Amino acid sequence: METSEAEKEMREWCVALPKVELHAHLNGSVRNSTLLELAKELGDKGVIVFEDVKDVIMKNDRSLPECFRLFDLFHILTTDHDTVTRIAKEVVGDFAAENVVYLEIRTTPKNNEAKGMTKRSYMNAVVKGLKSVEDVDVVLFDSNLRNDETPMSDLSGDTKRKKIYVRLLLSIDRRETTSAALDTVNLAMEMKDQGVIGIDLSGNPVVGEWETYLPALEHAKDLGIPTTIHCGEMKLELSEQQVPNRKEIQAMLDFCPQRLGHVCCLDDEEWKKLKSSMIPVEICLTSNVMTGGAPSLELHHFADLYNAKHPLSICTDDSGLFSTSLSNEYYLVASTFGLSKTELFRLAQGAVEFVFADDEVKKSLRAVFERAAAETLAS
């Protein structure tokens, strides 16, 4: 009984904690209730069989290959302009509700001729969703920065409107060609004044080759667009695939992106290289354990990197797909690795330094954490 009271108090503390989310895929962050509603609509139209889809959505344990099959299904459910707008709006609302004060959402711009969709129109639909959030102040453009210093997260839980900075990263899917990847980078450049500030490389790690995306990532670098790369997310079982995988991890580290995602399966040399690089790592505990990138929470490489004082940020990856939240991920850090509230707070605060937004935003976020420190750490 006592434990559950303590757990409840800690969980509430993690919700109240101001947080920075740097690794969240739009289509992986959709609420299950929304997916079910969309599936029902398509079921009624005879496009899919609702009962089959329902079971897949509600299933909890998922291997990485299953995740990618599921994403193909999600994309059938979500990929029309109005639905993209809806999910973008909901996802921002959900993060803001748990006191995320700065959010980088990443999403793969999609061409879909049948729906009259281009990568640009897909992104316009995302931006429309971000602009249509009603209950929360969404700050989407740097030029919109206001000078007021209204606390964005209110730890005493009063009714002040929440405020959240939102920025967009455009993902290159590993299934894409060099030219499609280049299109995505050029689109990011075109949409710089609409909250797009970075490029991500993601998708099924057993698909595609580093050399295919490299020209696009180099192009981003030339244009001064920051990049984050999914790196070493899972062990490749087949021996003939282990070679390119090792080569790929090396190449990714050599590329020196601004951040790396996951880094679950590095060998000793690569760990050394990563640690000396000081490239910040986006840590996704639940995701890695559910997809097998990490053997268990207790054995997750978070502990090693944290003890080595490597720059880290705690992230959800796919909060919908893995039924988690950023507050829950912080709770798991505390309950698994025994971090104190002060250490947890410093971890959340530290992530401010790794955001892709400009210095003005960073300054404002630092102030949010400074203000929150006294109250949060006193309790």
Ligand SMILES: CNc1ncnc2c1ncn2[C@@H]1O[C@H](COP(=O)(O)O)[C@@H](O)[C@H]1O
């Ligand atoms: C679980 N670990 C993961 N590893 C690699 N890529 C992932 C991922 N989770 C999500 N994605 C990438 O994000 C897309 C869904 O969001 P968007 O359609 O872009 O909004 C997936 O199709 C995949 O490419």
Ligand SMILES: [Zn+2]
């Ligand atoms: Zn990811």
